[in-house]
Amino acid sequence: MEHETGHGLRSYLIGFVLAVVLSAVPFWLVYTHALPPQRTLLVIGIAAILQVLVHLRFFLHINFTTTPRENVLALVFTALLLFIMVGGSFWIMFDLHARMAL
Amino acid sequence: MSVAHMSAHEREEIETEEQRALGFWLYLMGDAVIFALLFATYAIMIPGTDGGPTGKQLFELNNAAIETALLLVSSMTFGFASLQVKAGNRGAVLLWLAITFVLGAAFVFLEVREFAGMIAKGAGPDRSGFLSAFFTLVGTHGVHVTMGLLWIVILGAQVAFKGLTLPVASRLHRLGLFWHFLDIAWVGIFSIVYLPGLL
Numbered sequence: 001m002e003h004e005t006g007h008g009l010r011s012y013l014i015g016f017v018l019a020v021v022l023s024a025v026p027f028w029l030v031y032t033h034a035l036p037p038q039r040t041l042l043v044i045g046i047a048a049i050l051q052v053l054v055h056l057r058f059f060l061h062i063n064f065t066t067t068p069r070e071n072v073l074a075l076v077f078t079a080l081l082l083f084i085m086v087g088g089s090f091w092i093m094f095d096l097h098a099r100m101a102l
Numbered sequence: 103m104s105v106a107h108m109s110a111h112e113r114e115e116i117e118t119e120e121q122r123a124l125g126f127w128l129y130l131m132g133d134a135v136i137f138a139l140l141f142a143t144y145a146i147m148i149p150g151t152d153g154g155p156t157g158k159q160l161f162e163l164n165n166a167a168i169e170t171a172l173l174l175v176s177s178m179t180f181g182f183a184s185l186q187v188k189a190g191n192r193g194a195v196l197l198w199l200a201i202t203f204v205l206g207a208a209f210v211f212l213e214v215r216e217f218a219g220m221i222a223k224g225a226g227p228d229r230s231g232f233l234s235a236f237f238t239l240v241g242t243h244g245v246h247v248t249m250g251l252l253w254i255v256i257l258g259a260q261v262a263f264k265g266l267t268l269p270v271a272s273r274l275h276r277l278g279l280f281w282h283f284l285d286i287a288w289v290g291i292f293s294i295v296y297l298p299g300l301l
Contacts (some may be wrong), residue, residue: 008185009182009185011181012178012181012182012185013178015178015181016174016175016177016178019174019177020174023170023171023174023289023292026293026297027163027166027167027170027292027297030163030297030300030301031163037301040301041298041301044293044297044298045293047293048289048290048293048294051289052286052289052290055177055282055285055286055289056286059177059178059181059282059285060279060282060283068120068124070124071123071124071127074124074127074128074131075131077131078131078134078135081135082134082135082138085135085138085139085142086138086139086141086142089139089142089143089146090142090145090146093146
């Protein structure tokens with residue numbers, strides 16, 4: 001999957017700059033308390049998701065044209081598993097928590 | 103070099119390496135599941151401090167920021183090493199691998215120092231459910247980085263002694279996947295552990 005030379009130095013540099021911005025913003029918000037906590041939490045979450053996508057695209061070179069199908073399928077399947085397992089854990093634990101409080 | 107010009111042997115070799123890359127990718131996906139469940143466990147255990155110290159009292163924003171910077175720069179320097187593998191530049195590969203190693207080692211040093219400081223304050227993994235989950239999650243990542251460092255040393259030696267042969271280049275490719283993957287796991291750690299903990 002790494003035999004093409006389409007993704008050179010530029011790819012790593014773009015990824016690096018985007019990752020720096022997407023790290024600096026949430027750290028800065030926590031450092032300065034510029035926004036209310038709920039909003040900051042939202043920004044942290046969005047920046048993290050975007051940064052993971054940036055890493056996948058620019059550092060791991062995942063895309064829908066040159067990356068082998070099996071690799072993309074495995075990635076999508078893993079994302080589905082994570083959603084079920086993490087979402088399911090939260091669902092069960094928060095439900096339990098709410099029932100215990102009754 | 104186009105596929106048509108390769109010998110059957112070369113084609114077979116490349117096919118094997120591609121299968122190995124897929125196998126390693128599947129391992130990484132399994133690792134991602136492990137990390138995700140440790141994240142879920144941690145998130146659920148945050149309130150379980152048993153009257154002990156919370157993240158706000160224990161975490162240091164500066165330390166987390168420096169660790170983040172070290173790992174991100176090391177991810178980029180590994181990328182530079184990968185580019186030099188393609189260019190066939192052995193000396194430059196070794197140089198970038200060495201720089202990546204130093205950055206990764208500095209990261210592990212900061213993490214060990216943080217852990218030691220917490221344990222000295224009586225905030226070890228045995229103090230509360232929250233701290234058990236914290237040490238398990240962040241410690242698992244730290245062990246991965248340490249293994250990555252060991253792997254960099256081994257492959258550095260192979261580059262030095264065997265040169266950039268096809269098997270060595272393919273091993274470097276898999277190490278690269280591993281190293282970039284660890285940076286992704288760290289994005290999760292600072293976004294779920296350190297930043298919300300210090301909010």
